[in-house]
Amino acid sequence: MNAMPPPPIALTVNGQTHALPLPPATRLSAALRDTLGLTGTKIGCDAGDCGACTVLLDGAQVCACMVPVAQAAGAQVTTVEGLAGTRWGQALAASFLHHGAAQCGICTPGMVMAAAELLARDATPDEAAVEAALGGVLCRCTGYRKITDAVLDAHRFLDTPPAPESGAVGARIPRLDGPAKLDGSERYGADAAPADALWLRPIRSPHAHARFTLPDIPQFLAANPGVEAVLTARDVPGRNGFGIYPHIKDQPVFAEHTVLYRGDCVAALVGTRDAVLRAEFPVAWVPLPALDVTAARADGAPLLHAHLPGNILTTGRVVSGTAAPAAHTARIAVQTSFVEHAYIEPEAGYAQRIGDVVEVFASTQAPYMDREEVAGVLGIPEDRVRIIPSACGGGFGGKLDVAVQPMLAVAAWLLNKPVRTIYARPESMLSSTKRHPASITAEAGCDAQGRLTHIHFDGDYDTGAYASWGPTVAGRVPVHASGPYRVPQVAAVARAVHTHNPPSGAFRGFGVPQAAIAQEALWDQLADAAGLDRLEFRVLNALRAGDTTATGQRVEHSVGLLACLEALRPHWQALRARAAAENARGGALRHGVGVACMWYGIGNTGMSNPSTMRLELTPDGALTFFNGAVDIGQGSTTVLHQIAAEALGLPVVVFAHVNGDTFLTPDAGKTSASRQTFVSGRAAFEAGRALRADILRRANAGDDAALSLEAGVLRVNGASLHLHETLRAEGRFDPPTVPLDENGQGIPYATYGFAAQIAALAVDTRLGTIKLYRIVAAHDVGRAINPTLLEGQIHGGIAQGIGLALMEEYIPGRTENLHDYLIPSMGDVPPIDTILIEDPEPLGPCGAKGVGEPALVATAPAIYSAIRDATGAVITRVPALPHRVLEALRRG
Amino acid sequence: MAQYLPVECRANSPYARKMDAYFRPMSLPEALDLMARHRPQPLAGGTDLYPWITGAEVWGPRPALNWLDMSGIAALRGVSATRIGALATWTEVAEAALPPAFRALQQAARQVGGRQVQNRGTVLGNLCNASPAADGVPPLLLLDAEVELASAAGTRRIALSQFILHNRRTARTPEEIAVALHIPAQPDVESRFEKLGARKQLVISIAMAAGLARWDGKRIAQARVAIGACSPVARRLHGLEAALLGATRDEAAQIIARLPLPELSPIADVRGSAAYRAAAARDVVARAVLA
Numbered sequence A: 001m002n003a004m005p006p007p008p009i010a011l012t013v014n015g016q017t018h019a020l021p022l023p024p025a026t027r028l029s030a031a032l033r034d035t036l037g038l039t040g041t042k043i044g045c046d047a048g049d050c051g052a053c054t055v056l057l058d059g060a061q062v063c064a065c066m067v068p069v070a071q072a073a074g075a076q077v078t079t080v081e082g083l084a085g086t087r088w089g090q091a092l093a094a095s096f097l098h099h100g101a102a103q104c105g106i107c108t109p110g111m112v113m114a115a116a117e118l119l120a121r122d123a124t125p126d127e128a129a130v131e132a133a134l135g136g137v138l139c140r141c142t143g144y145r146k147i148t149d150a151v152l153d154a155h156r157f158l159d160t161p162p163a164p165e166s167g168a169v170g171a172r173i174p175r176l177d178g179p180a181k182l183d184g185s186e187r188y189g190a191d192a193a194p195a196d197a198l199w200l201r202p203i204r205s206p207h208a209h210a211r212f213t214l215p216d217i218p219q220f221l222a223a224n225p226g227v228e229a230v231l232t233a234r235d236v237p238g239r240n241g242f243g244i245y246p247h248i249k250d251q252p253v254f255a256e257h258t259v260l261y262r263g264d265c266v267a268a269l270v271g272t273r274d275a276v277l278r279a280e281f282p283v284a285w286v287p288l289p290a291l292d293v294t295a296a297r298a299d300g301a302p303l304l305h306a307h308l309p310g311n312i313l314t315t316g317r318v319v320s321g322t323a324a325p326a327a328h329t330a331r332i333a334v335q336t337s338f339v340e341h342a343y344i345e346p347e348a349g350y351a352q353r354i355g356d357v358v359e360v361f362a363s364t365q366a367p368y369m370d371r372e373e374v375a376g377v378l379g380i381p382e383d384r385v386r387i388i389p390s391a392c393g394g395g396f397g398g399k400l401d402v403a404v405q406p407m408l409a410v411a412a413w414l415l416n417k418p419v420r421t422i423y424a425r426p427e428s429m430l431s432s433t434k435r436h437p438a439s440i441t442a443e444a445g446c447d448a449q450g451r452l453t454h455i456h457f458d459g460d461y462d463t464g465a466y467a468s469w470g471p472t473v474a475g476r477v478p479v480h481a482s483g484p485y486r487v488p489q490v491a492a493v494a495r496a497v498h499t500h501n502p503p504s505g506a507f508r509g510f511g512v513p514q515a516a517i518a519q520e521a522l523w524d525q526l527a528d529a530a531g532l533d534r535l536e537f538r539v540l541n542a543l544r545a546g547d548t549t550a551t552g553q554r555v556e557h558s559v560g561l562l563a564c565l566e567a568l569r570p571h572w573q574a575l576r577a578r579a580a581a582e583n584a585r586g587g588a589l590r591h592g593v594g595v596a597c598m599w600y601g602i603g604n605t606g607m608s609n610p611s612t613m614r615l616e617l618t619p620d621g622a623l624t625f626f627n628g629a630v631d632i633g634q635g636s637t638t639v640l641h642q643i644a645a646e647a648l649g650l651p652v653v654v655f656a657h658v659n660g661d662t663f664l665t666p667d668a669g670k671t672s673a674s675r676q677t678f679v680s681g682r683a684a685f686e687a688g689r690a691l692r693a694d695i696l697r698r699a700n701a702g703d704d705a706a707l708s709l710e711a712g713v714l715r716v717n718g719a720s721l722h723l724h725e726t727l728r729a730e731g732r733f734d735p736p737t738v739p740l741d742e743n744g745q746g747i748p749y750a751t752y753g754f755a756a757q758i759a760a761l762a763v764d765t766r767l768g769t770i771k772l773y774r775i776v777a778a779h780d781v782g783r784a785i786n787p788t789l790l791e792g793q794i795h796g797g798i799a800q801g802i803g804l805a806l807m808e809e810y811i812p813g814r815t816e817n818l819h820d821y822l823i824p825s826m827g828d829v830p831p832i833d834t835i836l837i838e839d840p841e842p843l844g845p846c847g848a849k850g851v852g853e854p855a856l857v858a859t860a861p862a863i864y865s866a867i868r869d870a871t872g873a874v875i876t877r878v879p880a881l882p883h884r885v886l887e888a889l890r891r892g
Numbered sequence B: 001m002a003q004y005l006p007v008e009c010r011a012n013s014p015y016a017r018k019m020d021a022y023f024r025p026m027s028l029p030e031a032l033d034l035m036a037r038h039r040p041q042p043l044a045g046g047t048d049l050y051p052w053i054t055g056a057e058v059w060g061p062r063p064a065l066n067w068l069d070m071s072g073i074a075a076l077r078g079v080s081a082t083r084i085g086a087l088a089t090w091t092e093v094a095e096a097a098l099p100p101a102f103r104a105l106q107q108a109a110r111q112v113g114g115r116q117v118q119n120r121g122t123v124l125g126n127l128c129n130a131s132p133a134a135d136g137v138p139p140l141l142l143l144d145a146e147v148e149l150a151s152a153a154g155t156r157r158i159a160l161s162q163f164i165l166h167n168r169r170t171a172r173t174p175e176e177i178a179v180a181l182h183i184p185a186q187p188d189v190e191s192r193f194e195k196l197g198a199r200k201q202l203v204i205s206i207a208m209a210a211g212l213a214r215w216d217g218k219r220i221a222q223a224r225v226a227i228g229a230c231s232p233v234a235r236r237l238h239g240l241e242a243a244l245l246g247a248t249r250d251e252a253a254q255i256i257a258r259l260p261l262p263e264l265s266p267i268a269d270v271r272g273s274a275a276y277r278a279a280a281a282r283d284v285v286a287r288a289v290l291a
């Protein structure tokens, strides 16, 4: 067939017609984004599974990634950019912001487009109609409930502009970075790059373990015009390795000779997009035997990393106390699976070299750590690396490790041209880190009254091919293995074991959710044995202020677990009564109610993790907040503003904001370990206080003076104050901790989050399916800086807990897309009651501590507790897919 | 005139080595002529083809593909109680006024993907794609649907049960287009679709069944049952249908629970074990027939 230029396609988008000289099979999404620059339409999978690309085609919602542009010709295409200008678009935006229905915002354009289709035919839909209309869009952040509320409520926002808010601490202000997420103007990793950027395509191993030989590269380049370079291990100018820990840079940018997991990168093609994507790059693979945890721990097993005997990366231990006699004992063995973060935004970004500086724009949770990695692989000082975080379309721990950054930086550095890349969904899934699968055995006892006597916990955590956050997980798990309870004797060991699996890294909870499944199941068994109600058993044993933990730490303040349990008690009784009534009717559906508690140390384990925040006020009244904490959707930008504003005494609206740019903002540390509200919040509070003190000193005013800043004029108690110089104030906070010794004794965390959750559900005893009716979550957050955002975190954590409990199982080679790897859809998340307990933490800003991870930990154990309540089945293989529920039922 | 558009895999590039062709004929005769000459891949809603492309490009470039976009052919449209055209989408089927025996098909239509997929994906595409988990197959087996295949050489009709041969294999020759489904007169009985999956929306079936029962007083006077995802091709269970004749509700439940079902050969995959499928199959059948 002869190449002749295709006739242009007439595409009408948001009322404007364009003649596009595109191949007719081009995906409509690509035409919108790449040709028309309408990047508000997002790409999460290119396969119909996520719905992020939803647009309207003649008023009907469709996935733009599956529409050939030829079929859109002649139709009216509406994208989020077009919707934003309409009445419904504005009402939806206002309602989404009011309800906190956009977190990271990557799913938001798809959600509002689907909602627009619905509202055009039914302005006041019911919940079932919302679910039917929006069920094709996945959200990984919100747990969907607030999205449903926002759509149900949208009609109330028609023609009503939102009222401005002061944003005091405790106020439910809409997220400050929200509007850009609603009109499609937010820039994620794939949404911006220099026009002349080259394209980078990583070449990855399809084998879990293999030796390989690359093709002859000069010959390959000669045969593939348009490919400008093939980068391999030899081309990495600095250290060909990265990793979270300063002394473990074990993951190569490009593997040398041997690959250690399916997805390991061996080379990268750089050139024009078409050329690199179309080139056949024939690598010769010699597959080698691959080790799983059992094989890796067997005597004489080959070693993945020669210096790690037994393939054990790290062992974490907490041993304390002496055993009291137990009247009842219980034991359990649990096996969990790999869990994929499944952020809807795949990894993406670009790098460019500007003189002797390299700039990297990418989606990340940890700009300062990215800077260290990029400097390391380039062999240049850190101050010559500029990390500019894009908006982050979901992280959950997965974007704490670098992904695109090192290769893009190497390419841009060597070629001296801007270079970009966007991972496809399968590439994102097979290359990125996962939640550790854990093989846990645990045994515990209580006395005749039900008081816990001991817990013994042993966990092998499959840390995969490279270290990543494995040591963090192995360190954190033993500390949390006894849960938030008084347990006189604890012996807990967790090992991070290397295998030829994908690297396991950080994922909301760092190994604690897996441990909580085992430990809470033991409590249920012991409560039954002791003849106690399961909730009252937990009340009896709950950690209280003044108690000493298994690491020897006396927890004096902000131990709100008892308050959480007491707040749950009426719900517990009502839901139990309802379940009993349902069960009295008989039938295949068995109803049950479960409860579980959790605690979570905020910040790094026994390690310094400081944050610095800066405020500047210029003589012409420009107030700028230099905030290095990346908002990955959880809302840190808004919360830190609220705290800084409260400390300073000015409303949030007067702040300008510079976020996360390593050339402009001080180091706030990473967005992980639920630390930003607590650690960076305290730093922001200190910065606000310092600036306030400076202003008051200059105005010679007292502590209770009222400040205002309007039209560039700063007033103190109504009198204008002219500044002759720019005021700069920094706040820094590093939570006080003491490293753990070889028995795990020390002060691992300065404060802990506590929670208790109830799950109410029905088990279909013939099919093994689970229908969740309700979750009630009580969380001690210290102080609720912004209750709407907090609820959003709790809902989202619960949704991920539901996924962990019931459906998520990443199997290399088999569930590498969002079709086969299931995350909860809209209909899988039941109504959630959130109860916020405020037991203030004196170290925290205004008493606050973190909630990001605590939200998830208790959910899976509460669900399993309810399944056991309903049927007697003890779930020991995670996730509880229908066939496993039935198997557990048969075991009894 | 058919548009004849040579294109590359992704976009214009002087380095193209692999070329796609894209035909968008406006009439069936033109389309059949192109099918005979180029044997392109028919394209309807693209909800199987585009995800296939994404999967095929994971480890490198995909093979070239010639497309025949059927969307311009008016003769392929339409939904009625006797005919479902090749371009009929799930949404069109769900929203059409159809007799009660079509209820299972309409219920299935609202459980295929989300609205985005239902608005684009076609029922015939679902059959031609021939996944063992295709939700359209059991409800249409229930209706004794026939597939009308057309090529430049002529047309033929073939029972749906003969059309799908195996996992991803049909009786369609590379020159043929499936132009429509034909449905004979149906009993005036409401059918029902039961789908079993591990999440609420956007889920591929672990097992699914379509069933209908006409009752004569307390006894079954006519029964039809079809089940999918428990064998390489969804199957009508004629043996079970015969065994159910004359049964009361309780007897029927016993028969469904016990009767050997040689038609089924469930496999284990990421969604469920073989033993689980074999047991669950009987349950979804019972719910489809007796609910």
Ligand SMILES: Cc1cc2nc3c(=O)[nH]c(=O)nc-3n(C[C@@H](O)[C@@H](O)[C@H](O)COP(=O)(O)OP(=O)(O)OC[C@H]3O[C@@H](n4cnc5c(N)ncnc54)[C@H](O)[C@@H]3O)c2cc1C
Pocket (backbone or CB within 6 Å): A047, A048, A049, A050, B041, B042, B043, B044, B045, B046, B047, B048, B049, B050, B051, B086, B111, B112, B113, B114, B117, B120, B121, B122, B123, B124, B125, B126, B127, B128, B129, B133, B134, B135, B136, B172, B176, B177, B178, B179, B202, B203, B204, B205
């Ligand atoms: C997110 C998502 C969820 C899904 N969920 C489900 C589900 O729950 N259950 C389910 O059954 N399916 C599901 N599907 C698949 C379903 O959408 C498709 O099977 C759809 O019905 C196929 O129709 P189409 O028009 O999109 O086909 P296309 O993608 O256009 O074509 C599919 C195949 O059939 C061929 N073909 C199409 N029409 C004809 C014809 N008339 N003559 C000859 N060959 C033809 C094509 O060449 C191609 O090989 C899902 C898909 C996605 C993306």
Ligand code: FES
Pocket (backbone or CB within 6 Å): A042, A043, A044, A045, A046, A047, A048, A049, A050, A051, A052, A053, A054, A063, A064, A065, A066
């Ligand atoms: S990008 Fe289109 S559905 Fe995910």
Ligand code: FES
Pocket (backbone or CB within 6 Å): A101, A102, A103, A104, A105, A106, A107, A108, A138, A139, A140, A141, A142, A344, A393, A394, A633
């Ligand atoms: S807000 Fe929905 S995916 Fe992040």
